[in-house]
Amino acid sequence: MNPLLSVTGLTKSYGPVEVLKGIDFDVAAGEKIALIGPSGSGKSTCLRCLNFLEKPSAGEIHLDGERIGVRLDRPMNDRQLAPQRAEMGMVFQLFNLWPHLSVTENVAIAARKVRGLSAREARELALDMLAKVHMTHRADASPLELSGGQQQRVAIARALAQKPKLMLFDEPTSALDPELVHEVLKVMEELAAEGRTMLIVTHEIAFARDIADRVLFLDGGRIVEQGPARDLILSPREPRTQAFLRQIRH
Amino acid sequence: MIGSSTFTLILQGLLTGAGVTVVVTLVSLLLSLSLGFGLALVRQFAKRRGLHAMIDLYCEIMRNIPALTHLFILYFGLASIGFRLSSMAAAILGLGLIGAAVTCDLFRAGFAALPKGQAEAALAVGFTPSQTILDILTPQAMRLALPSLGNYAVQLLKDTSIVSAIAAPEIMFYARSLVTSSFQTTLIYTMVAVLYLALALPLMQAIRVLETRYGKLKA
Numbered sequence: 001m002n003p004l005l006s007v008t009g010l011t012k013s014y015g016p017v018e019v020l021k022g023i024d025f026d027v028a029a030g031e032k033i034a035l036i037g038p039s040g041s042g043k044s045t046c047l048r049c050l051n052f053l054e055k056p057s058a059g060e061i062h063l064d065g066e067r068i069g070v071r072l073d074r075p076m077n078d079r080q081l082a083p084q085r086a087e088m089g090m091v092f093q094l095f096n097l098w099p100h101l102s103v104t105e106n107v108a109i110a111a112r113k114v115r116g117l118s119a120r121e122a123r124e125l126a127l128d129m130l131a132k133v134h135m136t137h138r139a140d141a142s143p144l145e146l147s148g149g150q151q152q153r154v155a156i157a158r159a160l161a162q163k164p165k166l167m168l169f170d171e172p173t174s175a176l177d178p179e180l181v182h183e184v185l186k187v188m189e190e191l192a193a194e195g196r197t198m199l200i201v202t203h204e205i206a207f208a209r210d211i212a213d214r215v216l217f218l219d220g221g222r223i224v225e226q227g228p229a230r231d232l233i234l235s236p237r238e239p240r241t242q243a244f245l246r247q248i249r250h
Numbered sequence: 251m252i253g254s255s256t257f258t259l260i261l262q263g264l265l266t267g268a269g270v271t272v273v274v275t276l277v278s279l280l281l282s283l284s285l286g287f288g289l290a291l292v293r294q295f296a297k298r299r300g301l302h303a304m305i306d307l308y309c310e311i312m313r314n315i316p317a318l319t320h321l322f323i324l325y326f327g328l329a330s331i332g333f334r335l336s337s338m339a340a341a342i343l344g345l346g347l348i349g350a351a352v353t354c355d356l357f358r359a360g361f362a363a364l365p366k367g368q369a370e371a372a373l374a375v376g377f378t379p380s381q382t383i384l385d386i387l388t389p390q391a392m393r394l395a396l397p398s399l400g401n402y403a404v405q406l407l408k409d410t411s412i413v414s415a416i417a418a419p420e421i422m423f424y425a426r427s428l429v430t431s432s433f434q435t436t437l438i439y440t441m442v443a444v445l446y447l448a449l450a451l452p453l454m455q456a457i458r459v460l461e462t463r464y465g466k467l468k469a
């Protein structure tokens with residue numbers, strides 16, 4: 001079976017600095033992949049290249065057989081990219097909820113404006129998604145009134161409302177107070193159990209070990225090591241992976 | 251002592267002028283807000299460098315030449331080449347065009363203050379750039395710009411006093427001619443001051459209402 005997502009030769013440079021130096025990996029439908037690595041290794045850049053928030057310098061990305069960001073050998077602009085981006089839900093480190101909209105509107109607006117649902121349908125969908133992240137009780141609140149953990153759960157609901165083929169998480173708990181991390185990881189665990197395809201950048205090693213099928217260790221813009229989550233985390237082969245995991249457990 | 255009929259006459263004159271002041275303020279405010287917002291959008295989001303340079307030049311010109319000079323060019327200058335504007339039209343157009351440079355900057359500051367993640371989240375859910383600008387960035391930029399736009403509106407109300415120089419019949423225009431005919435200088439200018447205050451207070455109140463209703467973007 002073809003992979004849902006395939007990444008080949010992904011390279012990204014900022015000026016003379018090569019941040020991603022040729023990344024290759026596949027993600028099968030339903031697979032959970034954790035992307036780990038030291039700060040500055042290119043994890044965010046890699047994730048952001050997948051939906052072309054950053055334009056890759058070279059390489060190919062295919063989602064469900066469709067080439068992302070390129071049509072008939074020509075780069076697509078942001079307007080043309082919109083429908084492709086809608087296929088991937090993205091959860092950001094800093095949530096990026098829209099503070100001028102209510103919680104429900106944050107989740108519903110794309111359903112209306114991108115997928116053309118009626119206001120009523122979009123609201124129902126939003127409430128369903130908010131139920132999934134256990135945020136129904138704050139449906140009418142402003143994002144400004146929520147804790148970080150609550151905001152991140154709403155952000156997850158917003159991404160779920162896209163009905164995406166793939167969920168991208170960029171350190172979803174890194175900006176949270178320690179006591180709020182758990183509620184977000186719990187929601188993600190529930191999503192994983194539903195068989196969703198997830199690509200997760202995280203420093204939560206225990207979480208990665210428990211819910212990821214595979215782990216990719218990124219360092220200096222390259223995938224240094226990859227393998228089944230337990231194997232890689234419990235018995236890494238590469239010295240750099242070993243050093244990183246030792247350091248993160250201090 | 252002045253007779254009550256003189257007082258009534260003065261009051262009537264000033265109130266007529268106040269009506270014109272209100273019209274000039276509101277119409278030129280509308281003009282400057284819509285033009286300034288359009289300029290800000292182009293300056294902030296259009297990719298054309300040439301357009302950016304033109305807008306920057308426009309703002310520099312508007313900012314660095316006295317308003318009175320602009321008004322004279324519009325009123326006397328255009329008339330001398332056969333394009334005659336009424337004093338009201340020249341006043342409104344002049345203040346509107348100058349104000350557009352001001353509000354353009356204020357709107358741009360609003361857009362610039364938004365975290366990059368706001369637009370990124372919008373693009374990530376599948377919004378087009380124009381949807382992102384319209385539905386996500388603009389409402390927030392407007393809210394952020396609201397206090398400074400409010401200050402500008404009050405400033406504009408006061409600045410309408412200069413259009414008396416091109417014979418637009420607003421408060422100061424009436425005041426001067428009433429002073430000439432009645433010599434009640436102190437009384438008239440005190441009434442003028444009270445009148446401006448009476449116009450500014452509801453304006454400020456309206457802005458405050460807008461701010462409490464829409465102004466909150468931070469917890």
Ligand SMILES: Nc1ncnc2c1ncn2[C@@H]1O[C@H](COP(=O)(O)OP(=O)(O)O)[C@@H](O)[C@H]1O
Pocket residue numbers: 014019037038039040041042043044045046
């Ligand atoms: N817009 C940018 N311009 C220049 N350099 C960047 C930019 N974004 C990221 N980088 C650099 O790319 C490298 C990888 O960054 P990032 O992908 O954010 O790493 P990670 O998410 O693994 O911490 C870092 O050295 C960072 O400084």
Ligand SMILES: [Mg+2]
Pocket residue numbers: 043044045171
């Ligand atoms: Mg990062």
